Amino acid sequence: MAPSDNRPLLYLKLVLTAVFWGGTFIAGRIVAREAGPFSAAFLRFLVASFILLGFVLKTHGTLPGLPRKLIFPVTMLGLTGVFAYNALFFSGLKTVTASRASLIITSNPAFIALFAALLFHERLTILRTLGIALSISGAMIVIAKGNPLQVLQGGLGLGELCLFGCVMSWVAYSLIGKVALARLSPLVSVTWACVIGGLFLLPPALFEGLTSSVASYSYAAWLSIAYLGFFGTSLGFIWYYEGIRTIGPSRAGVFINLVPICAVIMAFFILDEAIDRSIILGAILVFFGVYLTNRP
Numbered sequence: 355m356a357p358s359d360n361r362p363l364l365y366l367k368l369v370l371t372a373v374f375w376g377g378t379f380i381a382g383r384i385v386a387r388e389a390g391p392f393s394a395a396f397l398r399f400l401v402a403s404f405i406l407l408g409f410v411l412k413t414h415g416t417l418p419g420l421p422r423k424l425i426f427p428v429t430m431l432g433l434t435g436v437f438a439y440n441a442l443f444f445s446g447l448k449t450v451t452a453s454r455a456s457l458i459i460t461s462n463p464a465f466i467a468l469f470a471a472l473l474f475h476e477r478l479t480i481l482r483t484l485g486i487a488l489s490i491s492g493a494m495i496v497i498a499k500g501n502p503l504q505v506l507q508g509g510l511g512l513g514e515l516c517l518f519g520c521v522m523s524w525v526a527y528s529l530i531g532k533v534a535l536a537r538l539s540p541l542v543s544v545t546w547a548c549v550i551g552g553l554f555l556l557p558p559a560l561f562e563g564l565t566s567s568v569a570s571y572s573y574a575a576w577l578s579i580a581y582l583g584f585f586g587t588s589l590g591f592i593w594y595y596e597g598i599r600t601i602g603p604s605r606a607g608v609f610i611n612l613v614p615i616c617a618v619i620m621a622f623f624i625l626d627e628a629i630d631r632s633i634i635l636g637a638i639l640v641f642f643g644v645y646l647t648n649r650p
Contacts, residue, residue, distance in 0.1 A: 398586075492637065
């Protein structure tokens, strides 16, 4: 079977990953109300590490060791995509709404494509550039309810700056992952990144008062942590890495533009929010942008 024959399945996985990650903004807001950012991030990756280790043991029988040349890049995966991203993610969600946060995160693909072109010489054609622009524009229309200028009217606070830090952390994570995947499977690399990142998160989580506050978390907070660990991390990270390895970081990254669409749709069902014309128009632009960016 030719590699291209697997593309539809890969694209389905990336779309589902966007659905899972759309839900992380809702789950993250719930957890951020009760837990500190380092505590929330550590618990998320404690759950994810156990699940991923189970997958690794079932697949490989043991956790493969890291070649000496990959110790540094995999450690950087843990520091960027796990430690930095999640500490900033939960810090931002303490003051920024889930919809606004998801809008800020949609700038990921543009930066990923730019740095992939600069560092890995990936082609940034006119159609791919147009696709990225359409996707980001559609996401902005959805979140800003038809008036993207509303995003700038409130200015930038600490929460918004933390979420922009998330963007930079994820760009680094995506591009470093392209190097790590040259010799490691997505499952093994993600597992090592989660374990390493979780270990770095533990000391600040303890300093934050994790042991004294964890018993007071609500049922909704624990369900959200479980969701973040399994769907938002374990499955999401593995499938996203498969996309990076097969179609490159810029094409895989553009699927992140679907995340705010998914977040808004889930907010409709969970929070009873209305779906208006701007959401429909934005969804059309996002999906068309993804098509242009990933067409043969």
